[in-house]
Amino acid sequence: MTSVRTSAEAQGYERMMGMVTGFWVTQTVRAAALYNLADHLAAGTDTAEAIAEAESTDSDATRRLLRTCASLGLMTSDDGHHFTGTSLLSTLRQDDPHSLRHFAISQSAPGHWLPWGMVPEAVRTGRHQVTAAHGEATIFDYFAKHLDEASSFTESMSNLSRAAALDIAAVLDTKGVTLALDIGGAGGDVIRAMMRANPELDGGVFDLPHIVPAAAEATKADGLDGRFTTIGGDFFDSVPPADLYVLKYILHDWDDANCVRILDNCRA
């Protein structure tokens, strides 16, 4: 039997190759983010050797990483030794308020990475795989014991929230609201955007006790601390009184019964 591939078939194989090896890309981007390649190349062209020196990484392996990054469009190189960052790479820069650096790092770190390796099992059983992968009831229990990953995850959510926060603040009418609480608000980006949009509004973040200090710090930095509170607690036990509750990126994390507990505590 002859088997000559049509162009459509060839495209299918190429696309599927891309899907199957998607995790190669994920971990390459993780390495690019961890070793701050976007920041090293922000000022201009640099060599693999210089970056390896600055990051204490293997020089040859770093050059191969940069070459791989070039093949992904993150940088360009004429000679395989000198590399220049592209606008795609700059989405990982640390000094960009919407930076995807922490998202790249936290999504590919063991907390998320290992359960994602068990998606077929999740489909078979209908259950999340954090317990099988980490021996913890939820990913948030895992974070409570892995504070570096927790802080990276919080920062990544803040980066993603900042743009969305402006959109939300623009459409939410907070006239007549005395106190608004960001439930599970982590860094508090949404509530802080609402407070900047309405100078009369008092606001706060209610989140787990090991999470809220970051929100307090961030609020001091932007000068809202006079009308901002942070409260540590668990939204499954109770939620402090307020006129308006904001829950962003919260309910999708929980099954229906747990969502009803959270919403019921907000209503009470």
Added chain:
Amino acid sequence: MLGMTGGRERQLAEFDALFTASGLRRVDVTPAGAFAVIEAQPTT
């Protein structure tokens, strides 16, 4: 959500079911950038 948290993405009718079960009712949905703000109030 399936593999990481046991949560789920929901359609509006599924949010409404959560609100009803929590003594809330949906009063507004406003597009906000890539997302939407869903507002609910206590029924009593």
